[in-house]
Amino acid sequence: MDEQGGKNSWNRPVAIFLAVIAAVIIIMVAISVVQNKPLHQKYKYGIVLDAGSSHTSVFIYEWPAEKENNTGMVRQKHTCNVKGKGISSYSANPQGAGASLYECMEEAKQKIPAHRHPETPVYLGATAGMRLLRMEDEKASDKVLASVAQSLKSYPFSYRGARIISGQEEGAFGWITVNYLSENLRKPTGTLGALDLGGASTQITFVPQQNIESKDNSIDFRLYGNDYHLYTHSFLCYGKDQALKISMSKILESANEASKTDPIELRDPCFHPGYNDSKTVSSFFNSPCVKEAKPANENFVHVGLGNWSQCQQSIRKIFNTGNCLYTRCSFNGVFQPSVYGDFGAFSAFFFVMDFLNLTSGTLTTTKKKLEAYCSTPWDQIVKNHPQVYKKYLSEYCFSATYILTLLEDGYNFTSDNWKDIRFIKKIGDSDAGWTLGYMLNLTNMIPAEAPDTPLMPYEGYVTFIILFLLLILFLLVLVYFYFHRSTRTAQKDII
Numbered sequence: 001m002d003e004q005g006g007k008n009s010w011n012r013p014v015a016i017f018l019a020v021i022a023a024v025i026i027i028m029v030a031i032s033v034v035q036n037k038p039l040h041q042k043y044k045y046g047i048v049l050d051a052g053s054s055h056t057s058v059f060i061y062e063w064p065a066e067k068e069n070n071t072g073m074v075r076q077k078h079t080c081n082v083k084g085k086g087i088s089s090y091s092a093n094p095q096g097a098g099a100s101l102y103e104c105m106e107e108a109k110q111k112i113p114a115h116r117h118p119e120t121p122v123y124l125g126a127t128a129g130m131r132l133l134r135m136e137d138e139k140a141s142d143k144v145l146a147s148v149a150q151s152l153k154s155y156p157f158s159y160r161g162a163r164i165i166s167g168q169e170e171g172a173f174g175w176i177t178v179n180y181l182s183e184n185l186r187k188p189t190g191t192l193g194a195l196d197l198g199g200a201s202t203q204i205t206f207v208p209q210q211n212i213e214s215k216d217n218s219i220d221f222r223l224y225g226n227d228y229h230l231y232t233h234s235f236l237c238y239g240k241d242q243a244l245k246i247s248m249s250k251i252l253e254s255a256n257e258a259s260k261t262d263p264i265e266l267r268d269p270c271f272h273p274g275y276n277d278s279k280t281v282s283s284f285f286n287s288p289c290v291k292e293a294k295p296a297n298e299n300f301v302h303v304g305l306g307n308w309s310q311c312q313q314s315i316r317k318i319f320n321t322g323n324c325l326y327t328r329c330s331f332n333g334v335f336q337p338s339v340y341g342d343f344g345a346f347s348a349f350f351f352v353m354d355f356l357n358l359t360s361g362t363l364t365t366t367k368k369k370l371e372a373y374c375s376t377p378w379d380q381i382v383k384n385h386p387q388v389y390k391k392y393l394s395e396y397c398f399s400a401t402y403i404l405t406l407l408e409d410g411y412n413f414t415s416d417n418w419k420d421i422r423f424i425k426k427i428g429d430s431d432a433g434w435t436l437g438y439m440l441n442l443t444n445m446i447p448a449e450a451p452d453t454p455l456m457p458y459e460g461y462v463t464f465i466i467l468f469l470l471l472i473l474f475l476l477v478l479v480y481f482y483f484h485r486s487t488r489t490a491q492k493d494i495i
């Protein structure tokens with residue numbers, strides 16, 4: 001009985017002690033793993049409205065609440081296209097601009113959890129359409145901005161402003177977006193240049209290899225502890241809608257001189273053979289980009305010729321490649337260093353080249369395919385694409401020829417570096433464009449200095465905890481055997 005009692009008096013407290021320690025460790029491990037579990041992550045949100053010349057889009061971004069300063073953490077949660085045209089088209093009816101945002105903003109209320117609404121920042125940035133309206137009629141542009149501001153303030157979010165952003169900002173924030181999404185910003189080498197083609201302006205932004213000779217084209221950033229010296233330029237009136245107006249006005253000017261008939265025939269090599277449409281001068285040539293070029297006659301007939309090389313000749317006329325006061329220029333006397341590195345080409349660069357299956361291939365094959373496309377009769381084109389919006393469909397030949405001419409004759413890309421241009425819409429889940437970079441900047445989400453690296457990433461943390469647990473179990477087993485053996489030795493001694 002004594003022997004038994006002696007064995008129990010050693011074993012029971014040891015077993016209870018070991019069980020309690022094991023239970024405490026398991027509970028602590030479970031709590032700490034669950035606390036760090038990314039599945040239960042809390043998110044924060046931000047809203048940016050891209051008020052472009054052709055339309056407005058609402059972007060909702062989200063990011064884990066605890067990790068605001070890490071590269072690549074912010075992603076696009078949702079996007080909504082506002083119905084109708086861009087806000088600059090409401091110059092005669094400014095109230096309509098604010099009202100047009102209603103559906104997308106209601107959608108934003110649904111997409112973002114209600115308890116986050118008051119802290120969710122909302123920004124509106126207007127681009128080239130509003131720059132043009134401000135040039136034409138500053139009061140009208142102020143009224144449109146006041147209308148969208150009033151509308152945005154009526155939602156439960158944190159309103160942070162509605163303004164016309166500059167061309168430099170548009171270029172620079174587009175560059176930040178593509179490099180943030182590609183996770184290039186923590187590494188000191190290898191960034192992606194940004195090419196953005198809108199309806200009313202186009203931007204080129206990249207890290208050049210040579211000195212930037214004009215101050216207007218130079219932007220410096222310090223992001224995550226790395227310094228960036230960027231070249232950027234925005235060409236107002238060189239978005240694809242305004243470029244089409246300029247190109248057509250030049251053809252119309254010469255047609256006007258040649259014949260005095262009414263309506264005049266605008267014989268356009270950039271439209272398909274068989275294309276024939278009556279248009280009015282006042283509704284088509286209605287922007288400051290073509291102001292001086294307005295012909296006297298009100299009506300004209302737009303007739304397609306489908307001749308790609310003539311089309312390219314006529315587009316070349318809108319680029320002035322003389323008068324360069326620097327060591328090198330793109331066009332219109334604008335300084336530009338040689339293009340360098342890989343480029344992401346988004347917005348209309350992508351829509352157009354993707355529609356025509358021209359996002360890969362050499363410059364020569366691209367031109368050949370486009371030549372064949374442009375000469376295809378209009379009725380055939382309509383038959384092949386019955387679902388596509390006719391206005392876009394009629395303009396793809398012009399738009400793609402414009403893109404090739406802008407890239408080759410304007411920005412000086414060559415057959416050799418054509419492959420460095422990637423036509424992209426999204427990187428991961430998020431659209432390429434200036435909006436994400438704009439929000440990251442305004443919410444200070446990209447610090448100038450590298451944030452302290454977390455002691456351990458989540459995966460490392462879990463591995464560490466499991467190894468720690470195994471080690472503790474191993475020690476417990478050792479302790480158990482140690483006590484077990486000493487108990488038996490003690491029993492033997494007693495015997």
Ligand SMILES: O=P(O)(O)OP(=O)(O)OP(=O)(O)OC[C@H]1O[C@@H](n2cnc3c(O)ncnc32)[C@H](O)[C@@H]1O
Binds near residue numbers: 054198200348355
């Ligand atoms: O930057 P700005 O110049 O202010 O203009 P935007 O922001 O409104 O310009 P987008 O990039 O949205 O669009 C550029 C142009 O491409 C047109 N577009 C949009 N989707 C298209 C598609 O699927 N196919 C062809 N063109 C398209 C659109 O109407 C514009 O003329």
Ligand SMILES: [Ca+2]
Binds near residue numbers: 127197347
């Ligand atoms: Ca745009």
